[in-house]
Amino acid sequence: MSVDSRTTVLxxxxxxxxxxxxxxxxxxxxxxxxxxxxxxxxVPFLLLVRISFSEQSQGLPYAEGTFTIASYVQxxxxxxxxxxxxxxxxxxxxxxxxxxxxxxxxxxxxxRASGVRKSAxxxxxxxxxxxxxxIKTYVWVPLLAPNGTANSLLLAVGLIQAPLxxxxxxxxxxxxxxxxVFPYAMLAIYSVxxxxxxxxxxxxxxxxxxxxxxxxxxxxxEIMPGITVATVISFAWSVGAYSAPALLGAGSDRPFAxxxxxxMLVNFNxxxxxxxxxxxxxxxxxxxxxxYTVLGRFGGDVTNAT
Amino acid sequence: xxxPLGIVIATxxxxxxxxxxxxxxxxxxxxxxFFADVVWLRAFDNSLVVGVGTTVVATFMGIxxxxxLEAHRGRFGDILTPIVILPLLIPPVILGVTLLVxxxxxxxxSSYLSIILAHSLWATPLxxxxxxxxxxxxxxxxxxxxxxxxxxxxxxxxxxxxxxVKSGILVSALLAFIISLQEFVMALFxxxxxxxxxxxxxxxxxxxxxxxxxxxVSTFLIxxxxxxxxxxxxxxxxxxxAKRLS
Numbered sequence: 001m002s003v004d005s006r007t008t009v010l011x012x013x014x015x016x017x018x019x020x021x022x023x024x025x026x027x028x029x030x031x032x033x034x035x036x037x038x039x040x041x042x043v044p045f046l047l048l049v050r051i052s053f054s055e056q057s058q059g060l061p062y063a064e065g066t067f068t069i070a071s072y073v074q075x076x077x078x079x080x081x082x083x084x085x086x087x088x089x090x091x092x093x094x095x096x097x098x099x100x101x102x103x104x105x106x107x108x109x110x111x112r113a114s115g116v117r118k119s120a121x122x123x124x125x126x127x128x129x130x131x132x133x134x135i136k137t138y139v140w141v142p143l144l145a146p147n148g149t150a151n152s153l154l155l156a157v158g159l160i161q162a163p164l165x166x167x168x169x170x171x172x173x174x175x176x177x178x179x180x181v182f183p184y185a186m187l188a189i190y191s192v193x194x195x196x197x198x199x200x201x202x203x204x205x206x207x208x209x210x211x212x213x214x215x216x217x218x219x220x221x222e223i224m225p226g227i228t229v230a231t232v233i234s235f236a237w238s239v240g241a242y243s244a245p246a247l248l249g250a251g252s253d254r255p256f257a258x259x260x261x262x263x264m265l266v267n268f269n270x271x272x273x274x275x276x277x278x279x280x281x282x283x284x285x286x287x288x289x290x291x292y293t294v295l296g297r298f299g300g301d302v303t304n305a306t
Numbered sequence: 307x308x309x310p311l312g313i314v315i316a317t318x319x320x321x322x323x324x325x326x327x328x329x330x331x332x333x334x335x336x337x338x339x340f341f342a343d344v345v346w347l348r349a350f351d352n353s354l355v356v357g358v359g360t361t362v363v364a365t366f367m368g369i370x371x372x373x374x375l376e377a378h379r380g381r382f383g384d385i386l387t388p389i390v391i392l393p394l395l396i397p398p399v400i401l402g403v404t405l406l407v408x409x410x411x412x413x414x415x416s417s418y419l420s421i422i423l424a425h426s427l428w429a430t431p432l433x434x435x436x437x438x439x440x441x442x443x444x445x446x447x448x449x450x451x452x453x454x455x456x457x458x459x460x461x462x463x464x465x466x467x468x469x470x471v472k473s474g475i476l477v478s479a480l481l482a483f484i485i486s487l488q489e490f491v492m493a494l495f496x497x498x499x500x501x502x503x504x505x506x507x508x509x510x511x512x513x514x515x516x517x518x519x520x521x522x523v524s525t526f527l528i529x530x531x532x533x534x535x536x537x538x539x540x541x542x543x544x545x546x547x548a549k550r551l552s
Contacts (some may be wrong), residue, residue, distance in 0.1 A: 004430060023378050025374075026375065032371070033371035044404045044405055044408035048408075123535070124308045125307060126308075126544070128307055130534070131528055132489070133491065134512065134520075135528070136310070136525075138512050139311070142317060147330075182307070183307075187549070191549040213308070232395070233395070236396070237397065242399050261494075277399075281396070
């Protein structure tokens, strides 16, 4: 009986779709996601841009219904904010370079490994990827602080006389940020690497190419699309870094994300927070286009990559 | 890569009040402190509500969209894919600010719904791409066979397609849940004292003092991820999961 009733429900449900053509039906299936992206992504960003053009207000987060470019002028003229923007990009570039180089090595090692070793190497990357930023950041405090594990070890061995100031300091921020973005970069490179045929490398070696030469001549050009994706991800997230500078940085480690958070939640100055966000988005977008163009020259065209 | 996570777990068994590695003496006192603390337990409930909500929303939208795209490729699919990826490339602080402004305007800031929708921005792309590759590997002749036998397409979907892709659905649901459970920057902007999730509370208490109770919580979060990941790896394999995450 239950089977019967289910049949009629399904038949009735289908009758709603029956008259539609194939493309209409698939559009209907995609419509929840399309609607969601519109309402929770596109429209909110339009509102963000609108509020960045509002006047700042004393009592309220922003003055409704006003229009001014004052906040943009302030963002682009303030030396403090300029310093913050420059810091964000410096952190982004340094962390990205380190991450991508390390990720290429790790991905290559994983690609060459087999069986349990390979699974272990993959697991070691996927688990941190699925671990909250909070943990990935604060673990470096007991490790790298002046009285932390690393310093105690180095002091005990006698390599250093006084504790190194790694955390809180810029070095700590870079270490933390690289650890955060590494898994994403590694997997982006790895998934392209698995499509490369090892026979190509063997052929190059048979023809007399050294291990290093065969890597640069055969493997590297093939994995450029993966490297491009890894670079873009690492860069975007490191420029927008929040937790690592907040927890591992000194007072001078101040990227835009911290400033935006403070303007938004502490000072309730929404026009400045939104204007700074918009400026950063535009700058990041331009930088990502540059990365695409430059790496695309070296064969990093991602249109054919997965 | 795993070493730092191991250290977090080790420090959770510390007997002293300071976060140090290796711990001087071992005890479970921070575990009992966690279970005695109402605020932590409520944060745990909040994380669960938000995680389950995100899983439902993201899995539903991701599966229907991937199926629609696979069944009929059109120009909407070409526009949809980049828009779905874009939120993953935008710094979470900017997303947090944007959604805070928007949800305040709509009048439901700090609600569970606002955090669920925010997390769905990140969880849905994963479901979408996992399911897209699952549907691509599905043998569509089976569907055609079902249709030829006179079953209506919805019945074919339930009786023929669903059983073949259920491991893919399980993996994407698990990933969606874990993404939501671990996300903290957007949740930091969108939650209040009542609705704060575990990572948000952990972050806030870290900024005040560094006690091993955060390590206890971290241990739980890491364990949940391990269990989820193992389940996903068993349903498919670790390589499949790893590749889909990139």
